[in-house]
Amino acid sequence: MRLKDRVALVTGAASGLGLAMVERFVAEGAKVAVVDWNGDAAAATAARFGASAIAIQSDVTKAAEVQASVTRTVEAFGKLDILVNNAGSSHAKGPFEAVSEAEFDRVFAVNLKSIFHYCNATVPVMRSQGGGVILNVGSTAGNRPRPGLAWYNASKGAVHNVTKTLALELAPDRIRVCALAPVATETPLLATFLGTDSPEMRDQMRGIVPLGRLGHPDDVANAALYLASDEASFLTGVILDIDGGRSV
Numbered sequence: 001m002r003l004k005d006r007v008a009l010v011t012g013a014a015s016g017l018g019l020a021m022v023e024r025f026v027a028e029g030a031k032v033a034v035v036d037w038n039g040d041a042a043a044a045t046a047a048r049f050g051a052s053a054i055a056i057q058s059d060v061t062k063a064a065e066v067q068a069s070v071t072r073t074v075e076a077f078g079k080l081d082i083l084v085n086n087a088g089s090s091h092a093k094g095p096f097e098a099v100s101e102a103e104f105d106r107v108f109a110v111n112l113k114s115i116f117h118y119c120n121a122t123v124p125v126m127r128s129q130g131g132g133v134i135l136n137v138g139s140t141a142g143n144r145p146r147p148g149l150a151w152y153n154a155s156k157g158a159v160h161n162v163t164k165t166l167a168l169e170l171a172p173d174r175i176r177v178c179a180l181a182p183v184a185t186e187t188p189l190l191a192t193f194l195g196t197d198s199p200e201m202r203d204q205m206r207g208i209v210p211l212g213r214l215g216h217p218d219d220v221a222n223a224a225l226y227l228a229s230d231e232a233s234f235l236t237g238v239i240l241d242i243d244g245g246r247s248v
Contacts, residue, residue: 020217131174167237185215210245
């Protein structure tokens with residue numbers, strides 16, 4: 001029960017990494033706001049956890065909707081201790097010139113602008129409570145980029161940079177800020193990263209991971225649990241690679 005009596009808000013929480021984190025956090029005693037653009041999926045997820053979760057439909061790129069989701073969480077649970085900026089998007093793997101301006105804008109809006117909005121909405125709450133934890137989901141693509149995902153790589157590099165900057169700015173407020181950097185993981189976005197989800201492409205990806213497998217959502221959820229818990233109370237500004245050695 002490492003998160004007993006804590007309240008968390010997780011974006012992109014109805015599937016993939018977000019869902020795994022919700023499951024892990026609730027199992028460890030937290031109350032969780034399940035935030036997702038798909039309201040029906042968020043409701044179905046939250047319903048699994050009874051009084052320990054609420055569902056909130058929100059477009060994480062819109063300031064008003066983000067603020068409303070934070071307000072709703074505090075109204076429901078009385079506070080907000082942990083923010084997980086997990087919502088993410090990517091363009092299809094291919095030459096950088098093939099990415100349209102609209103795709104570029106969407107990737108940066110979901111991957112980076114959402115963090116801008118959620119930090120603006122959440123930090124005042126955490127300051128008033130005397131502290132908190134913000135976890136941003138980055139990627140090994142932000143540390144060790146591969147060709148074909150130029151603008152996605154850039155967005156995750158920016159996530160890592162702002163994580164370190166916010167860690168410095170918010171340390172006096174006892175707000176810790178860290179990032180999770182997974183390698184290719186079994187989520188709905190996997191096919192986008194591989195170009196095509198085929199046995200051959202999966203084998204190729206496994207070949208560049210020293211531990212010889214793709215990531216699993218539970219790998220990321222377990223790391224998030226650690227960083228969100230008091231066991232990591234002296235860690236801030238950390239970009240935690242969850243990559244089977246890929247970034248070594």
